[in-house]
Amino acid sequence: MEGTVYKSTGSWYTVKTEEGIFYECRIKGKFRLKGIKSTNPVSVGDVVVFEQDSSEDTPQGIITEIKDRKNYIIRKSVNLSKQTHIIAANLDQVFLLVTLNNPPTFTSFIDRFLVTSEAYGIPAILLFNKIDTYTEEELDEIRYLAELYREIGYTCIGISAKTTKNVDKVKELMMGKTSMFSGHSGVGKSTLVNAIEPQLDLKTKSISSQHMQGQHTTTFAEMFDLDFGAKIIDTPGIKGFGIVDMEKEEIGDYFPEFFKLKSDCKFNNCLHVDEPHCAVKQALDNNEVAWSRYKSYVQMLNGEQENYRIDIYGEK
Numbered sequence: 452m453e454g455t456v457y458k459s460t461g462s463w464y465t466v467k468t469e470e471g472i473f474y475e476c477r478i479k480g481k482f483r484l485k486g487i488k489s490t491n492p493v494s495v496g497d498v499v500v501f502e503q504d505s506s507e508d509t510p511q512g513i514i515t516e517i518k519d520r521k522n523y524i525i526r527k528s529v530n531l532s533k534q535t536h537i538i539a540a541n542l543d544q545v546f547l548l549v550t551l552n553n554p555p556t557f558t559s560f561i562d563r564f565l566v567t568s569e570a571y572g573i574p575a576i577l578l579f580n581k582i583d584t585y586t587e588e589e590l591d592e593i594r595y596l597a598e599l600y601r602e603i604g605y606t607c608i609g610i611s612a613k614t615t616k617n618v619d620k621v622k623e624l625m626m627g628k629t630s631m632f633s634g635h636s637g638v639g640k641s642t643l644v645n646a647i648e649p650q651l652d653l654k655t656k657s658i659s660s661q662h663m664q665g666q667h668t669t670t671f672a673e674m675f676d677l678d679f680g681a682k683i684i685d686t687p688g689i690k691g692f693g694i695v696d697m698e699k700e701e702i703g704d705y706f707p708e709f710f711k712l713k714s715d716c717k718f719n720n721c722l723h724v725d726e727p728h729c730a731v732k733q734a735l736d737n738n739e740v741a742w743s744r745y746k747s748y749v750q751m752l753n754g755e756q757e758n759y760r761i762d763i764y765g766e767k
């Protein structure tokens with residue numbers, strides 16, 4: 452039988468079949484996954500093959516195979532430094548909630564998030580939340596940012612989770628897909644999920660309480676079916692989008708507007724810093740590339756671990 456993992460609690464996995472039946476499954480033996488040392492072989496969002504265990508009253512099964520993932524997000528395991536924990540797999544898209552203030556979301560954070568999503572291969576959408584609270588000046592800033600990121604190719608929507616302004620547009624984008632919401636604490640993730648599906652009572656609040664963070668508690672992601680034919684993956688206690696180790700030469704490739712120009716740089720391994728005849732720097736001088744983006748890029752390039760390798764889960 453085949454199904455999708457909706458929940459994992461360490462040794463048991465809740466798997467839903469296409470017929471809509473939930474099975475509690477375990478893993479037989481050890482799964483080796485190419486290239487990643489993971490503390491959990493199977494994660495929420497995985498499509499798995501399992502054998503039904505007919506000896507039990509409640510539907511149970513044994514997972515025998517994991518189908519290839521189209522993508523996955525990870526976090527470093529806290530105590531086992533070389534190990535990673537796969538938080539979720541097979542996401543169709545991720546929404547980043549952004550607010551200008553309360554809390555402030557800086558472009559460096561947005562850019563780091565977008566680079567990570569590019570590296571993961573997960574399309575990202577920017578939701579500028581709390582538009583009901585902004586002054587005309589602040590709205591101008593939002594419009595400026597939205598235009599900047601639209602130009603690069605990212606979908607941007609101004610919303611109010613509180614008044615439900617444009618929440619229907621978010622739902623439209625979610626239909627038929629598996630999504631995740633990210634953003635700093637207080638940007639309105641729970642409020643938005645509530646506006647989208649009031650019946651759904653996410654545990655985000657209780658589990659993500661501050662004292663749990665930073666400890667080596669394992670956070671269990673969970674997938675939920677929404678009434679209008681969408682799925683969301685909730686990751687209690689996880690605010691960010693994880694870590695991707697990347698080489699300096701790769702970083703520029705995850706800035707889509709830089710990547711487009713790269714073939715016009717004189718050197719094919721151009722880092723767009725001091726090299727002569729660099730198309731990115733040229734575009735920057737012509738105001739065709741945003742300074743804030745270039746600044747984020749240089750920050751990430753200059754590598755200080757905290758700039759891009761930082762584990763932004765549970766960030767404060």
Ligand SMILES: Nc1nc2c(ncn2[C@@H]2O[C@H](COP(=O)(O)OP(=O)(O)OP(=O)(O)O)[C@@H](O)[C@H]2O)c(=O)[nH]1
Pocket residue numbers: 580581582583584610611612613614634635636637638639640641642643655656659690
């Ligand atoms: N005015 C206004 N307030 C909002 C909006 N969205 C959320 N809020 C408020 O912002 C505060 C934080 O919202 P939450 O939904 O708890 O934020 P969160 O992102 O889930 O926060 P964490 O659970 O800490 O990650 C709450 O007081 C909400 O009522 C909005 O669109 N407009």
Ligand SMILES: [Zn+2]
Pocket residue numbers: 713716717721722723724726728729730731732
């Ligand atoms: Zn260059």
